[in-house]
Amino acid sequence: MTKILVVDDDSHALRLIEFALTKAGYEVITATRGEEGLQKAFQSPPHLAIIDLMMPQMDGYEVCRRLRQNERTAEIPIMVFTARIQEIDRQTALEAGANEFLTKTATPNELVSKVKELLAKSAPAPGVEVTPGQITTLFSLRGGAGVSSIAVNLATALAQQPNQKVALLDLCFSSSSVPLMLNVRPTLSLVELAKEDTTISLSVLEKYMVAHPSGVKVLPLVLSMARVAPISAKTVESVLSVLKNGFNHVIVDTSSSLDDMTLAALTHSDQIILVLVPEVVSVQAAIVTLQAFRSLGVSEEAIVPIVNRTFAQDGLSTETIQNALKRPIKAMIPHEPELLIQAINSGTPLTLSQPATAMATAIRKLASVLSPS
Amino acid sequence: MDVYGKGFIVADFFTHTYRISARADTRKRSLADHLNDRLTSYLELYDTFVSRLHKPSEIVASYSLASLRKDGITFVILATEKETSERHTYGYFAKQFYDVFLTVPSFEIKGKLQVVGKLDLHVLLVKGTDTFITISNPVASPSLFPDITFTGGTVLVNKSRIELFCISESPSP
Structure with missing residues (x-):
């Protein structure tokens, strides 16, 4: 039975809300004080919390904040139900972590329908398994290997599979091209998130992500280089662990250096796609990378080497590359520069705009390796 | 805050420096009638939550009972016209x-x-x-x-x- 926690200092309102929700088939737990409500929520997290704003000692804003700060209750949908009707109250409640703001001018029926709506929004769609997801980081120590292009196309290819929630995390300061390649206009980024003194939860991350029509949710690194700020490995780790619990696949686009952010992503990944191009320097960089992975304790099975044929002729053969790496190449991305540039310029990944091309097919094949179902 | 109790009206009372969200006992009359009643100078308020004007959503004090001087009120905002x-x-x-x-x-x-x-x-x-x-x-x-x-x-x-x-x-x- 769906459990709802109602926190309201007014016993009359509390009884009425309890009656309406019980009649609608919910199990209702009540509390008349903010502290009492928090205690009950931490002991046994409810499916949804309805919080009054105007309560003595601890007001509803603070209750929302504390629910969001606690790991056990950070993801609970919160509805603020208050007699305060002003826009500034709504804004403050949403900033404190509420998902919904309803004034007490609403009838009990309206309250119940809002509760249903909020529960439906927060629950995963039937048949969608959202936890635990897989983190896949794409990396190349040699720049210009097409890591971002593959990351974007891979994410959209995975999102085309049934019931797959896909997040795309941009960790590349030097290009930061992911939003451009998907033609999305984010208003917030990881840099802004890192500056906030807030506990990272899925609902917090959702505010910083931008949705692409394919279903991929993008978390950009930075909006403009004028806003660049350092991001700690701890922040990256927190973001990844939260995304892992909210998405089936988390695709991470990294820079071509082993900086703190990249190292954090690599060491927390379930799979690492090592991208190389068929030329000697790239292969040499891949060998060095594999040595680095070994010293970082990355599992051999987690590494998926792939070759991106970024030029038409005179590249090293697959056999030569495999011999040099002493491991098989799992995928070969064909050379289709005109189509790729066209896709980048139009802001629509090749897997969506030209799904029948050899490159899109190869990326879909790679996606099926990551997501066999 | 109880908005369902009979004879009570929840409103935002504004002085020139404070926002006071509270419940007023109107005894089944309208709030306007109470405010315009010249026989009383004060309005009895229940579950009073006080905010300063520059941060009107931040509650700085709350008391279950309060009395507000009618001539100190600048205006009162009510949720509905009724x-x-x-x-x-x-x-x-x-x-x-x-x-x-x-x-x-x-x-x-x-x-x-x-x-x-x-x-x-x-x-x-x-x-x-x-x-x-x-x-x-x-x-x-x-x-x-x-x-x-x-x-x-x-x-x-x-x-x-x-x-x-x-x-x-x-x-x-």
Whole structure:
């Protein structure tokens, strides 16, 4: 039975809300004080919390904040139900972590329908398994290997599979091209998130992500280089662990250096796609990378080497590359520069705009390796 | 805060420096009737939550019982129009709405004034016996923080606090 926690200092309102929700088939737990409500929520997290704003000692804003700060209750949908009707109250409640703001001018029926709506929004769609997801980081120590292009196309290819929630995390300061390649206009980024003194939860991350029509949710690194700020490995780790619990696949686009952010992503990944191009320097960089992975304790099975044929002729053969790496190449991305540039310029990944091309097919094949179902 | 209890009205009371969200016991009368009742100078409030004007959503104090001096109130915002007096809403004269703009200490208020019959500002502001006038669809903004707005169904404005009263020449459509 769906459990709802109602926190309201007014016993009359509390009884009425309890009656309406019980009649609608919910199990209702009540509390008349903010502290009492928090205690009950931490002991046994409810499916949804309805919080009054105007309560003595601890007001509803603070209750929302504390629910969001606690790991056990950070993801609970919160509805603020208050007699305060002003826009500034709504804004403050949403900033404190509420998902919904309803004034007490609403009838009990309206309250119940809002509760249903909020529960439906927060629950995963039937048949969608959202936890635990897989983190896949794409990396190349040699720049210009097409890591971002593959990351974007891979994410959209995975999102085309049934019931797959896909997040795309941009960790590349030097290009930061992911939003451009998907033609999305984010208003917030990881840099802004890192500056906030807030506990990272899925609902917090959702505010910083931008949705692409394919279903991929993008978390950009930075909006403009004028806003660049350092991001700690701890922040990256927190973001990844939260995304892992909210998405089936988390695709991470990294820079071509082993900086703190990249190292954090690599060491927390379930799979690492090592991208190389068929030329000697790239292969040499891949060998060095594999040595680095070994010293970082990355599992051999987690590494998926792939070759991106970024030029038409005179590249090293697959056999030569495999011999040099002493491991098989799992995928070969064909050379289709005109189509790729066209896709980048139009802001629509090749897997969506030209799904029948050899490159899109190869990326879909790679996606099926990551997501066999 | 109880909005379901009979005889109680939840409202935002504004002085020139504070926002006071509270429940007033109207004893089944309208709040306007209570405010215009010259036999009492104070309004009894329950479950009172006080916020400073520059941070109107932050609750700085809360008390279960409070008394508010009526002449200290600049205006009161109510969620719906039902909660004000209806004694001027009947009659044989046409009811018309005029756009109004008024300034009171620390605030500017825009809204619609309902006028029954001929508009006579002297009657409305000077000769009329009511201390508080009713304005519908109000938008009140603190003069120093114009980005913050307070809206509702009705606002009851203390006439003695009005500094500037502007009204459209003809009724609004």
